[in-house]
Amino acid sequence: MLFSSTTFLFFFLPFAIVIYYTILKNKRKAQNIFLCLISIVFYAWGEPAFVFIMLFSILINYFLGLFIGKKEQTDSKRKIALVIAIIINISILFVFKYLSFTLTNISQLFGLNVVIPNIALPIGISFFTFQAMSYVIDVYRGEEYQKNILNVGLYISFFPQLIAGPIVRYETVAHQINYRKETLDDFASGVYRFIIGLGKKVLLANTMAVVADTFFNGEVSNQSVLSAWVGAIAYTFQIFFDFSGYSDMAIGLGRMFGFHFLENFNYPYISTSITEFWRRWHISLGTWFRDYLYFPLGGSRVKSKSRLIFNLFIVWLLTGIWHGANWTFIVWGLLYFILLAFEKLSGFQKYNKLKPLKYIYTMLFVILGWVVFRADSIQEAFTYIGTMFGSTGSLVDNAALFYIKENVVCIFISVLASTPIFRWIQKRFFHNRIGNVITAVLIIGILFVSVVYIVKGTYNPFIYFNF
Amino acid sequence: MRIKLDSKKLVAFIFIFFIALGGILTLILSPKQVLGGFARGYINSPDDCDVFQKVGNSLKEFDGRTSEYFAFHDISINTYGGIQKLVNRSLIDDTDKSSQVLKLNNGYLTFKENGNTDLSSLQQYLTKLKKTCDSTGSRLMYVNKTSKTSSSPEVLPLFYPYVYSSNFNEIKPKIKKQDISVLDIEEKIIDDSIDKYSLFFRTDHHWTPQAGVWVSENICEEINDSYGWGLDTEIFNIDNYDIKTYANAFLGSQGKRVGALFDGVDDFYIVKPKYDTNLTVDIKDIGFDVTGDFQETMLHEESITPDNLLNKDDTAYDTYMRGNHSLVKITNHNMSEGKTALLVLDSYGCVVAPYLSLQFSQLDCIDIRSYTDPIEDYISKNKPDIVIYAISNHQ
Numbered sequence: 001m002l003f004s005s006t007t008f009l010f011f012f013l014p015f016a017i018v019i020y021y022t023i024l025k026n027k028r029k030a031q032n033i034f035l036c037l038i039s040i041v042f043y044a045w046g047e048p049a050f051v052f053i054m055l056f057s058i059l060i061n062y063f064l065g066l067f068i069g070k071k072e073q074t075d076s077k078r079k080i081a082l083v084i085a086i087i088i089n090i091s092i093l094f095v096f097k098y099l100s101f102t103l104t105n106i107s108q109l110f111g112l113n114v115v116i117p118n119i120a121l122p123i124g125i126s127f128f129t130f131q132a133m134s135y136v137i138d139v140y141r142g143e144e145y146q147k148n149i150l151n152v153g154l155y156i157s158f159f160p161q162l163i164a165g166p167i168v169r170y171e172t173v174a175h176q177i178n179y180r181k182e183t184l185d186d187f188a189s190g191v192y193r194f195i196i197g198l199g200k201k202v203l204l205a206n207t208m209a210v211v212a213d214t215f216f217n218g219e220v221s222n223q224s225v226l227s228a229w230v231g232a233i234a235y236t237f238q239i240f241f242d243f244s245g246y247s248d249m250a251i252g253l254g255r256m257f258g259f260h261f262l263e264n265f266n267y268p269y270i271s272t273s274i275t276e277f278w279r280r281w282h283i284s285l286g287t288w289f290r291d292y293l294y295f296p297l298g299g300s301r302v303k304s305k306s307r308l309i310f311n312l313f314i315v316w317l318l319t320g321i322w323h324g325a326n327w328t329f330i331v332w333g334l335l336y337f338i339l340l341a342f343e344k345l346s347g348f349q350k351y352n353k354l355k356p357l358k359y360i361y362t363m364l365f366v367i368l369g370w371v372v373f374r375a376d377s378i379q380e381a382f383t384y385i386g387t388m389f390g391s392t393g394s395l396v397d398n399a400a401l402f403y404i405k406e407n408v409v410c411i412f413i414s415v416l417a418s419t420p421i422f423r424w425i426q427k428r429f430f431h432n433r434i435g436n437v438i439t440a441v442l443i444i445g446i447l448f449v450s451v452v453y454i455v456k457g458t459y460n461p462f463i464y465f466n467f
Numbered sequence: 468m469r470i471k472l473d474s475k476k477l478v479a480f481i482f483i484f485f486i487a488l489g490g491i492l493t494l495i496l497s498p499k500q501v502l503g504g505f506a507r508g509y510i511n512s513p514d515d516c517d518v519f520q521k522v523g524n525s526l527k528e529f530d531g532r533t534s535e536y537f538a539f540h541d542i543s544i545n546t547y548g549g550i551q552k553l554v555n556r557s558l559i560d561d562t563d564k565s566s567q568v569l570k571l572n573n574g575y576l577t578f579k580e581n582g583n584t585d586l587s588s589l590q591q592y593l594t595k596l597k598k599t600c601d602s603t604g605s606r607l608m609y610v611n612k613t614s615k616t617s618s619s620p621e622v623l624p625l626f627y628p629y630v631y632s633s634n635f636n637e638i639k640p641k642i643k644k645q646d647i648s649v650l651d652i653e654e655k656i657i658d659d660s661i662d663k664y665s666l667f668f669r670t671d672h673h674w675t676p677q678a679g680v681w682v683s684e685n686i687c688e689e690i691n692d693s694y695g696w697g698l699d700t701e702i703f704n705i706d707n708y709d710i711k712t713y714a715n716a717f718l719g720s721q722g723k724r725v726g727a728l729f730d731g732v733d734d735f736y737i738v739k740p741k742y743d744t745n746l747t748v749d750i751k752d753i754g755f756d757v758t759g760d761f762q763e764t765m766l767h768e769e770s771i772t773p774d775n776l777l778n779k780d781d782t783a784y785d786t787y788m789r790g791n792h793s794l795v796k797i798t799n800h801n802m803s804e805g806k807t808a809l810l811v812l813d814s815y816g817c818v819v820a821p822y823l824s825l826q827f828s829q830l831d832c833i834d835i836r837s838y839t840d841p842i843e844d845y846i847s848k849n850k851p852d853i854v855i856y857a858i859s860n861h862q
Contacts, residue, residue, distance in 0.1 A: 010486050014483065014487040045526050207560070210564070452550070455544070
């Protein structure tokens with residue numbers, strides 16, 4: 001089920017809120033069971049068959065968590081159980097996400113005639129598998145384990161963050177599962193956040209998606225340089241507003257039910273280095289890899305540069321692979337490995353005088369990265385990048401001008417919304433009673449306009465099918 | 468407990484109230500349509516689907532219906548159109564990119580068309596059809612329709628990048644060479660110096676009923692020119708018809724996608740002969756078999772719902788011939804000695820067939836989109852004097 005659907009907005013969500021705050025009020029155990037059950041329904045709504053994979057993951061991680069969490073077990077036994085848990089989780093992910101890709105490449109590399117199984121990818125498998133691993137790892141590291149399987153189920157399957165993140169670390173919500181405190185202030189903040197996220201997704205991301213798809217899908221023949229750039233920049237906005245919109249909705253929904261998730265985006269498109277960009281983009285994934293992979297490998301505090309480069313290589317190779325089973329994602333991950341290694345080794349971060357140039361450098365590679373990320377194949381990516389730099393066609397064509405003209409309002413708002421300017425304006429001018437009323441009216445306006453778009457049924461792509 | 472209300476909390480209350488109200492009202496107003504989606508999705512699943520796929524289809528159907536029958540559906544569509552107008556857009560998005568609506572400079576709406584259509588398969592099909600017609604002694608005629616954007620680049624919005632073209636002009640002589648008569652509406656419009664857009668509704672891609680009369684006249688003229696049948700084309704003089712106007716009563720296929728605020732609403736017209744008519748119309752699909760005058764047999768004015776322009780179940784266009792049906796048989800008792808014809812049509816034919824039938828003793832209409840048997844078999848069995856093939860987008 002998508003947040004930006006009438007089923008979710010007008011049936012699922014009010015049902016969940018009303019039951020949670022009326023019949024189940026002050027009954028924490030019942031509330032958790034209820035949230036867990038409706039989360040399973042939420043997941044099953046999209047792909048009923050795949051719900052069993054998630055249930056299997058919950059079951060396995062619950063029992064291994066029980067074993068790992070018991071202090072009377074020896075360290076070595078707990079470690080073995082942790083390794084088993086990680087292997088099982090990665091195996092689930094591998095089979096459903098990477099097996100076909102791996103076999104295809106082995107088959108091509110060695111000229112074998114391997115039968116490639118056609119395995120459908122369960123939605124959000126990368127998100128819930130990483131959360132499941134977070135559970136067993138954090139329990140191993142000393143977090144309280146859950147005695148009730150439904151609480152593990154709730155943590156792994158909680159519907160706000162289930163299909164598009166953020167990846168909520170167990171340590172973040174371990175205490176909240178049983179001891180969270182719902183307040184009206186929190187609820188109201190959650191509603192605000194949810195509506196802002198809904199607007200980002202429905203009004204900005206979906207509109208930019210039409211532009212991006214037009215140019216990436218080759219609907220316009222003989223693309224010009226400007227067309228290629230318009231498509232790439234449109235996708236840059238689409239993926240940001242789609243992803244951060246989903247994160248805002250997830251954070252807002254979590255808050256409505258008393259959960260506090262960590263931020264996932266922090267205006268990444270104002271970054272003046274790739275290092276800074278990744279501190280601001282998909283923060284939950286970055287910190288997951290940092291804490292569960294990069295630091296255990298030694299992080300930056302290693303004796304040799306080669307070890308540092310190796311650590312970065314592993315992290316960014318896996319970051320690329322995490323996003324999808326395609327060489328485009330691997331190349332995209334390795335592009336960031338090269339850029340981050342360059343920045344770390346060159347002391348790039350220390351040069352503060354050339355900020356405009358640093359900004360251009362950062363956004364150039366971010367945009368080129370998105371082209372690789374968006375393309376269906378490496379060849380397609382390079383062809384598209386070639387067009388961006390004038391390999392074919394003219395400098396300007398009607399298609400580019402037409403789509404700029406058609407979407408000028410959306411582009412303008414997208415540029416502003418990518419920066420903290422609205423937050424600054426709100427703090428500077430609207431931080432008073434009248435300002436709050438104006439903000440409230442704007443929020444309600446965003447809600448109504450978003451609903452209008454949802455009901456109308458505009459283009460509403462789901463871009464996380466690879467994740 | 469006393470709640471200190473601030474604007475943020477007020478927004479939260481409005482939010483909860485709105486989403487709960489939206490859901491409850493939807494279920495109260497359209498319970499069968501919405502909840503029936505579950506059953507329909509399951510039942511309509513292909514046989515080779517497993518139970519999970521069937522359940523998935525049920526849920527998808529339910530999802531679709533929660534939007535379609537949403538309590539504030541119509542106001543949402545109209546508001547959407549209003550917003551698009553406000554931001555000065557001419558190409559309007561849709562869930563399906565092939566259903567994007569384009570507003571032309573003259574205010575007419577059309578679906579976005581793009582690319583080159585190769586009509587070679589049409590030519591091959593007509594060759595095949597001609598053989599069947601030859602075996603039954605039937606004549607064959609092809610009617611090439613026109614679209615709102617063809618040959619009219621001046622109506623396209625500034626910088627509009629899409630171009631639609633077909634190779635009809637290339638295949639036209641080849642079709643004619645096979646002794647198939649061809650009526651090219653685009654050519655007729657130029658020859659008769661007609662404003663092309665006067666033939667169309669503004670918010671729909673279909674012809675108006677007045678255009679239906681004009682097209683019928685041209686079909687008969689072409690038949691007379693090709694085969695010397697002497698059909699009476701004078702009866703198609705528009706002065707021979709009463710025209711009743713329903714003001715602001717119709718939103719066409721494009722109009723329903725963008726709402727009334729985007730580009731306004733069309734008038735709808737009832738065009739019926741002033742002269743005496745005696746027809747029998749038999750529509751098997753809906754069990755309709757009525758004998759009477761033009762009004763009684765051809766028109767269903769209940770389909771005109773000015774108060775419900777976004778009506779999901781009905782459209783004013785269905786007034787004529789009661790909409791699209793796989794097979795409609797029209798018998799004209801005032802022309803019992805006349806010729807017989809088979810009109811192979813799509814939705815454009817709904818406003819043509821009623822008038823065309825007035826010059827034939829029998830006019831059978833097959834909608835190629837829903838008629839499942841081979842048309843050749845129908846021709847062989849019924850041996851019409853002429854087969855009029857009026858499908859442009861032949862697949």
